[in-house]
Amino acid sequence: MTNHDVVLPDMGIAVAAAAALPGPRRALFACRGAAGAVSSLRRAAYGGGLGLPGAADAGGESFLGAPATAANAPARTCTSRVVEAIRASSPTRCPAVDEYEAWTREHPSALGSFDQIAAAAKGKRIVMFMDYDGTLSPIVTDPDMAFMTAEMRAAVRDVAKQFPTAIVTGRCIEKVCSFVGLSDLYYAGSHGMDIKGPSSKEDTTVLLQPAREFLPVIDKAFRALEERTRNTPGARVENNKFCLSVHFRCVDEKSWSPLAEQVKAVLRDFPELKLTEGRKVLEIRPSIMWDKGKAVEFLLRSLGFDDDDGSDVLPVYIGDDRTDEDAFKVLKKRGQGLGILVSKCPKETDASYSLQDPTEVMEFLIRLVVEWKRLRSPSAARPRAAQQHQQ
Numbered sequence: 394m395t396n397h398d399v400v401l402p403d404m405g406i407a408v409a410a411a412a413a414l415p416g417p418r419r420a421l422f423a424c425r426g427a428a429g430a431v432s433s434l435r436r437a438a439y440g441g442g443l444g445l446p447g448a449a450d451a452g453g454e455s456f457l458g459a460p461a462t463a464a465n466a467p468a469r470t471c472t473s474r475v476v477e478a479i480r481a482s483s484p485t486r487c488p489a490v491d492e493y494e495a496w497t498r499e500h501p502s503a504l505g506s507f508d509q510i511a512a513a514a515k516g517k518r519i520v521m522f523m524d525y526d527g528t529l530s531p532i533v534t535d536p537d538m539a540f541m542t543a544e545m546r547a548a549v550r551d552v553a554k555q556f557p558t559a560i561v562t563g564r565c566i567e568k569v570c571s572f573v574g575l576s577d578l579y580y581a582g583s584h585g586m587d588i589k590g591p592s593s594k595e596d597t598t599v600l601l602q603p604a605r606e607f608l609p610v611i612d613k614a615f616r617a618l619e620e621r622t623r624n625t626p627g628a629r630v631e632n633n634k635f636c637l638s639v640h641f642r643c644v645d646e647k648s649w650s651p652l653a654e655q656v657k658a659v660l661r662d663f664p665e666l667k668l669t670e671g672r673k674v675l676e677i678r679p680s681i682m683w684d685k686g687k688a689v690e691f692l693l694r695s696l697g698f699d700d701d702d703g704s705d706v707l708p709v710y711i712g713d714d715r716t717d718e719d720a721f722k723v724l725k726k727r728g729q730g731l732g733i734l735v736s737k738c739p740k741e742t743d744a745s746y747s748l749q750d751p752t753e754v755m756e757f758l759i760r761l762v763v764e765w766k767r768l769r770s771p772s773a774a775r776p777r778a779a780q781q782h783q784q
């Protein structure tokens with residue numbers, strides 16, 4: 394990692410008027426109908442507890458699987474809420490163009506707003522945070538095949554040469570390191586519960602593992618979940634070391650509710666674990682107050698950027714999933730930094746900007762590095778008018 398102590402010079406770019414957003418015209422979407430995604434998410438993901446032990450609606454748990462009655466209604470609603478949240482996290486149908494355009498007025502394209510972003514970065518130190526699946530690699534059916542392209546790897550490598558850069562992911566560190574294959578990065582695996590620094594540094598040690606004591610219980614839950622879900626065609630449990638993922642992507646949608654109920658049934662034996670939803674996945678993790686947002690705060694502190702010392706730092710976080718919202722929230726709360734949601738569909742989000750897919754993410758990263766290098770070149774120090782005069 395090089396040049397990290399350099400403050401971003403005056404980019405000399407006029408701030409685009411906010412009203413001029415969004416950027417380039419969007420591609421037409423082949424399908425429609427995800428208009429409900431935002432409201433579904435609001436209802437599903439923000440709608441309350443998941444009916445796990447200790448959650449507000451845990452009282453309904455023992456009724457799972459029983460015939461519907463007034464008494465067991467909360468538990469049933471709860472499971473359907475989980476399923477609805479999984480569905481809303483990864484909508485298969487895209488919205489009508491006008492719905493998407495309305496959403497991008499609230500969350501403009503980070504590419505279309507690049508000049509504005511560059512202006513916001515003026516004189517600040519950029520710190521890059523990026524999620525992996527759905528952000529650096531496209532979503533695929535087999536989680537073991539979620540490779541990033543060589544071009545994306547080159548773009549991330551170039552970014553990491555200019556700015557402190559971290560990959561913040563639900564994957565275990567070993568897996569994401571093997572996918573990314575770059576040593577000059579910080580990695581926060583298992584949703585931030587396993588953080589390590591660049592391996593090119595001598596102290597390549599683990600920086601933080603706040604859920605270490607949960608390893609035995611996670612292992613036990615992994616075996617129980619494998620056992621319990623083995624008869625559901627397409628279901629798959631992935632061990633991400635400090636957390637687990639139960640994949641729904643290859644499961645017939647009719648079996649989603651029974652599968653979610655199986656997962657919840659297993660978790661009744663593990664009150665120290667909690668459940669969250671992602672893109673066609675249920676995530677099981679320790680019930681500690683730790684998430685991607687906390688990992689971002691930890692890394693910023695470790696890099697010397699304290700909460701109250703934020704005027705000269707610009708954290709940029711790019712992610713596509715529900716779990717990335719914790720990081721967007723942190724940036725929003727700090728009143729500092731840029732959250733960029735990767736999505737082709739409107740979603741309830743705390744991110745300020747959007748990008749459609751990993752290809753746009755790559756374009757954004759390349760543009761950031763090009764702009765940064767241009768501004769650090771000696772000629773960039775001269776006023777623009779003088780440069781134009783010479784051309």
Ligand SMILES: O=P(O)(O)OC[C@H]1O[C@H](O[C@H]2O[C@H](CO)[C@@H](O)[C@H](O)[C@H]2O)[C@H](O)[C@@H](O)[C@@H]1O
Nearest residue numbers: 525526532533534536539562563638642672674
């Ligand atoms: O935080 P992330 O890096 O986004 O990791 C979240 C989960 O990503 C992976 O699952 C997702 O991507 C898979 C491959 O494209 C896809 O098949 C799956 O449906 C998605 O949910 C990963 O496999 C999970 O373990 C992560 O928790």
